Amino acid sequence: DADVTQTPRNRITKTGKRIMLECSQTKGHDRMYWYRQDPGLGLRLIYYSFDVKDINKGEISDGYSVSRQAQAKFSLSLESAIPNQTALYFCATSDLGRTDTGELFFGEGSRLTVL
Amino acid sequence: GNSVTQMEGPVTLSEEAFLTINCTYTATGYPSLFWYVQYPGEGLQLLLKATKADDKGSNKGFEATYRKETTSFHLEKGSVQVSDSAVYFCALSIYGQNFVFGPGTRLSVLP
Numbered sequence: 001d002a003d004v005t006q007t008p009r010n011r012i013t014k015t016g017k018r019i020m021l022e023c024s025q026t027k028g029h030d031r032m033y034w035y036r037q038d039p040g041l042g043l044r045l046i047y048y049s050f051d052v053k054d055i056n057k058g059e060i061s062d063g064y065s066v067s068r069q070a071q072a073k074f075s076l077s078l079e080s081a082i083p084n085q086t087a088l089y090f091c092a093t094s095d096l097g098r099t100d101t102g103e104l105f106f107g108e109g110s111r112l113t114v115l
Numbered sequence: 116g117n118s119v120t121q122m123e124g125p126v127t128l129s130e131e132a133f134l135t136i137n138c139t140y141t142a143t144g145y146p147s148l149f150w151y152v153q154y155p156g157e158g159l160q161l162l163l164k165a166t167k168a169d170d171k172g173s174n175k176g177f178e179a180t181y182r183k184e185t186t187s188f189h190l191e192k193g194s195v196q197v198s199d200s201a202v203y204f205c206a207l208s209i210y211g212q213n214f215v216f217g218p219g220t221r222l223s224v225l226p
Binding site: 109 | 151
């Protein structure tokens with residue numbers, strides 16, 4: 001089983017619908033992240049959380065919200081989806097700064113299409 | 116602010132050819148540098164990393180050297196295989212926080 005699991009893997013929805021993407025991890029890491037990948041733009045950070053009580057906005061948080069339900073679970077919500085939110089979304093985890101590298105571990109991605 | 120620039124793709128090579136993907140960065144402080152690889156239909160996975168100037172990261176025949184004087188971290192492989200076809204991302208982080216990714220370079224290796 002994957003250490004970082006995302007559901008759903010693929011979702012097609014309509015403009016205005018509420019969508020939730022879920023992420024769970026078995027790595028025991030405190031830090032969790034949501035990224036968005038668009039062709040030619042690399043990965044852009046939406047939100048990140050360093051522990052259950054700590055939620056921070058990334059560079060493109062508008063139109064998104066998150067919930068850290070437990071150390072192992074971090075959900076991303078689109079309250080009212082719009083077509084330009086069509087993208088590939090990744091959840092990632094890392095250690096709590098125990099090394100100076102903080103390597104990221106990624107899920108397999110959730111492809112969202114908003115019509 | 117911090118940023119990463121890498122060569123635009125796609126890059127198409129024949130099997131056993133030499134690969135270079137250029138990466139340069141701008142950062143305040145002393146970043147750690149990474150190359151991540153994304154195979155089709157999968158998430159990103161760490162390929163190699165370097166944490167200080169002149170360090171060389173290596174894995175699966177790929178290498179990259181942290182060059183502070185030229186703010187570069189170019190990825191190289193002496194002989195690519197079809198199985199190396201993927202998207203490669205250069206990235207940096209400052210003390211394990213604030214990861215910044217380049218736009219990615221798609222590599223296709225033909226038999």
